[in-house]
Each structure stands twice: as structure tokens, then as C-alpha cells.
Amino acid sequence: MYWYCFTWERKKLGDVAEIVGGGTPSTTKDNYWNGSINWYTPAEIGDKIFIDNSQRKITNLGLKNSSAKILPAGTMLFTSRAGIGKTAILKEEGSTNQGFQSIIPNVKLLDSYFIYSMSNILKKYGESHGAGSTFIEISGKELAKAKIFLPSLIEQKYISKIIYSIDDTIQLHERKCEELTLIKKALLQKLFPKKDVIKPEVRYKNFNDAWEQRRFKDISKLSQGLQIAISKRFTHPGDGKLFYITNEFLNPNSTVKYYIDSPTKNVIAEKTDILMTRTGNTGKVVTDVEGVYHNNFFKISYNSSKIDRWFLYYLLNSYPIQREILVRAGNSTIPDLNHNDFYGIKIYIPTIEEQIKIGTFLTKVDSLIALHQYKLKKLKQLKKFLLQNMFI
Template structure:
């Protein structure tokens, strides 16, 4: 790629070999804008055919689409405003959430919630215009009108002004973003696969229902797990009264607010962000922190996290300081990650608008615990798995940031 001088008619970054200025064109000059329609739902002969028929709700994060949820017959197509759209058409939702896009990988049609873009073969590259989804969305939201819901018309989309290079340069840019999107998708799938593995392990490495041992165990561990109560795990500590007003980026104490157990920290607390000069309730490494309230639901409230940092001040939580034969990370993964155990504690939550959890309510609930060596083996496994998931998520974020930067510099 070369970096040309910044002129109004050329982007900041271009591929080598392209020097001609971009031209201002209306979208309707380089593509046909086609709406859709819905056959009568009262006539069964119009439905359950072999023609794909898309509704806006089906368009989300996918790039290509090749099969709709509902399909219509040839009779349904003829007796409605729906039109067959060729492969390479950009589906563009025009109401009830303007600007969701996808590329047709198979001839299809849509309902009236679209103004689809059919590129002229010698003037517009499909992936080039698809890569400008955010620009199309902003335009649609700006010019759209309506009292019940905002909608953008085909005529309005046709009048959209765009800076356009030659088809050869469009194709080159489209190929770049297609490859980048494929790479992002690849890493996202790796994240999803790891998350599925973790979800399965959280159910199978801990006992379910009336089992005394889990379905899957690490080698060399065969002893029965021993039933215990949360009150026997360790000492209960009450939370402090810190608030956002008490935060100070130059404060001498690290601090954790209860809301961070839902947003910042998952199972493990480390790399603490907030600081304060005010004392709350001191927690140390291996302490298990439980948030005491939420406005969501009881299951969400069961979101403990274990301290893996040396110490911090807390607020809005109660904590359990485990005895020496208890691994706090193990208790956290078991309590929050295992559906059976989490659900058992959630039944003790109180309140409707604001749901509360108190130590006194869960202290007599039971939990099965193996010896310390097996506890540590299990928690270490999940800790390493979490690190691997985080690594893959960072790769996805890095690629998305690269894409965002290129979108800003490769288009006008």
C-alpha cells in the first residue's frame, strides 16, 4: 500500500498502482435499489415453497446469507411485491432497525422491510459497498422519516452520494476487507469453541443433582467429594460503604465495587483498576466476594469472584475468607459456573425490583468439596482456559481495531 498526499478526492491509504481521483456518484447510478413484499398469509399456497424470503429480524452479524427462516412459492412471489434478488445483492434493512446488512449467497427475495442494493456489474463491487455498512446506516438513519417508526425509502437510498474509485480499486479494497472479516470470524469461532468447552466442563467437572462425584475427573483422583455448608468454608466478612465518589486514581488503596463483579471481573479478581483513600472492608488473596444486590434477576446475582490480588477495599459485597484447606477459586468456579449449584443459591435471593443476597440466606446451603489437591487442579484448569479465551478475545479486538482504522483511511 502507498500513502498519497491528503487530497479531497483520494483516501489516506491506497493500494499501489491506483492514482486516479475518486468520483462523487449517487448510489442509484451504480446500483439498483429494490424493495420487497409479503404474500398474503391467508393463502397457504403462497408459503412453504423453495424461494428464500428474508425478514429484517434474520439479519444480524453474519456476512453472507443463503437460507431464510421462511420460504415462499412461485405463486407467492408473483402475487406480491417481492422480487428475486441475484447473488451478490446487499440486503439493507430500511425500517425497525435501519442499516443491518448481509450479502446474498443465493438468489432470494425479502419482505418490505428492505431496500436492497443490487450492484451494477461493471460499476460497483459487492464487498466494497458492504464494507461501507456504517456509512449506509448513518445516511439511512439521517434521511429516514416516519411517525410510528423511522423508514428510509428506495428513492432516498438512490440519492445517497458516495465517493467512488474505479471498479478495479473497489475490488482490491473489497478483497482486503473480505480477508480481514474472514480472519475476524475465524478467531471469533475459536472464542466460541473455547466458551462451549468451558460451559461443558463447568457442568461435568462438578457434581450434578444428587451425584457425589462429577462425571469427569482428573487422573489419580477417586475419593468421594464431601458435603459441606458455605458457613463451614470459612469466615464471613461484611462489605464496606465505598461509592464512586470515594474513588481517587491516586488513592493509596486498591478497591473493588460490587458492580464490577458483574462487569469487570468474572471468576477471578486481579489487575484491580479502582483506587481510593477511604477504608471499606479489607479483603485478601483467596477471599470469595459475593455481590449483595442487582436489578436483573436472582441467577445473575450469584456472581462470586475470588481475590487473586494481595488485598483491596470493598463495598456492597459480603465475603467468605476460606479456611486453609479450601481453594477460593474452586468455590467460585463451582458456585457461579455450575448451573445446579448456582440455581440452588439463587433460590435464596430476596426482592423483586432490587434483588438482594445475604450471607445468612446461603450459609446453610450445601456444596460438595474434594480434597485440596483436586480443588486446585480443577481451578487451575479453568484459570488456564480463561486465559486462553481472553487471549483469543484480544486477537479479535485487535483485528477489529485494525479494520476500524482501515475503514477510516481507505474510504472518503
């Protein structure tokens, strides 16, 4: 590992890079379009680090008759309006519309990935120095005035290598999460029968019997949760306090957690219980959580010798059942599923042995998704720490 101790110098962005705007050829001229020159719009930027294929392309004639310009590979595209600061690096040369102020690094002074790693710094600058009445926009002249601290080019490249390795791993885990989520969606469609079909499309070996028709009233019993006034909720656990499971728990980005005193009635869920929302965002299913459940939830009790917990969990999440739940909850301002509507839903179930096979397999898929999500979270935390501490 190499360590660099040279002083970082404060420079204007315009001193180490050229700032170039874009343009749009006339859309009434057919011979300006469907050419071979990549032409990017802000809507295409933000999901990928490197880009090399635009949704629309222009011709040489379109380029000559507009203010669009050819940008070399290594240029960092920077959206300058209506969402300032979305960035990407050109893998191949291309052009943009007028929604960009693209940054072409002086290759002797500025590394492309180094300036890309400073995207958040430039975004904040653009948002604070932009102007306009209808929408905020940062001009190329103003962006060129942005002052940044730069080490030597060799140190820039070393830092870029570290950040890129993290970004590349983040994208790998994001792709894995997306792929596994699609696989899970397909499995939920194929491992459970479609409406009014007595067998699923995909079966495990040696399981050939038709699934038995039932209704939820035959296999489960509902109990409704408890409404606790906000004034009686606590945001920190304490002696005798129990976790209060509310709608906020369903939001993965929420940091809100409530705790309450032990209730007088039995509205406590254990990890093996299954909860489902009955109003608002009806049909959201959770398990593996302990605490007092809110009035917005049903607890679904079941006979574990006849119904496997995880099979029931994924059955409730399958498309035919979710569709039935939403239809029966109604289209009012606040959808609401009552006991009888839920009990009346027709379902098909296999033997307990096949249920266990299905439930176990799908939990393994979910565990893989959770693993990649955990790694993503840690990698993003590491990147945030490095960006806060490696850049002046």
C-alpha cells in the first residue's frame, strides 16, 4: 500500500476541466435523428456509473445543426437543472441535451473517477449556486467557479481505485438483489396455483396429488390488535415495556420505534405468529417479530400441525391471494378488510410435507436477498465514511 503526504491544492473546477453544455437538434428534421451518435437526457442518468448507449441517437447533421457537442470518453455528465447533480461517466464518446453541464477533465490534472467521487460536493455547490425563477439551473460559467481540493494526479488515481472497487461491489450486490427478487416473484407465481387451478405449475419430485380446496376460515382464526394513544407510547425500551408493532415497522427506511406498557388484553405476537395489515396498505404480511400489534393488524392464528408457518406466509404473499385481499378490502379512501371477507377467500393447500418443502425453499431465497441487502448497507456506510474523510 502506498501513502501520499503531499499537500492538497485548492483549485477552481474550470482550471482543471472544461465545462461543456449540450443541445437538442430540431425534432421536426428526421435526418437529424436515428444516427450513430449517443445523445443523453437527464432521465437516463443516475442508475449507472459508466454509460455507453443512449436511448436516442443523433446524426452528424443533427450535431452540426445544434448546440450539442461531442464529448470524449471519460467525460463526467452533470445534470444542471430539474434535479441538479445526477452524474455518470462516458464510457464512449457521446453528446447531451441542454440539461447538462458536462465536465471534461484535463487528463494531466484531473482523474475522471476522482471527480465523479466528488459528485455530492458538486451537487451541493450546484444547488446552492443555481439560479432561475421557474426552476433552479447551474450555468457552466458558475460551475467552473466551484472550488475543490485536489491532490497530485497519482494520488487521485489511487483514491479512485479504492472508491471504484467499493462502487463496483455495491453494483454487484444490487444486481444480485434485483435478480433474486425477480426469481422470488416468479417462484411465488409458479409454486402456488393460479385462481381456480388445483395444482401449481411447478412441483417437487414425488408430490403429485391435487391440492385441497379450503377457505381461510377452515385453517385460521383472526384477532385484532390494540390502538394505543401516541401520548402513551415511548420511543425507548424500558422495564416492563414491549415493542409496539405499527405501520412504521413496515417501512424499511423508518427509524421510528415505539414501546408501550404491558397491555391488559392478549394482543401479543410471538416470532412464529403471522401479522397482516387490514386497513390502508392492506395485505402487508410480517412474521418473525415480537411485541404488541397495532389495531391496524390482524394476527392470523393457525394449527401448525396442519399448516406450515412459512408456507402460509408465502401463500398470503402470492399474487392470487394478494389480489383477492385487495379486491375484498374495497376501493374507498382507506381500504379495509374485515374478518368475514378474509375468511371467505378460497385457497388451495397441499400436504404438510409439501408445504414445508415450499416454505423452506422460499425462506432460503429471502435469506440470500437479506444477505446481499446487509452487505449493501455496510458497503454504502464504508463508502460514506471514506468520502467524508478522504476528501477535504
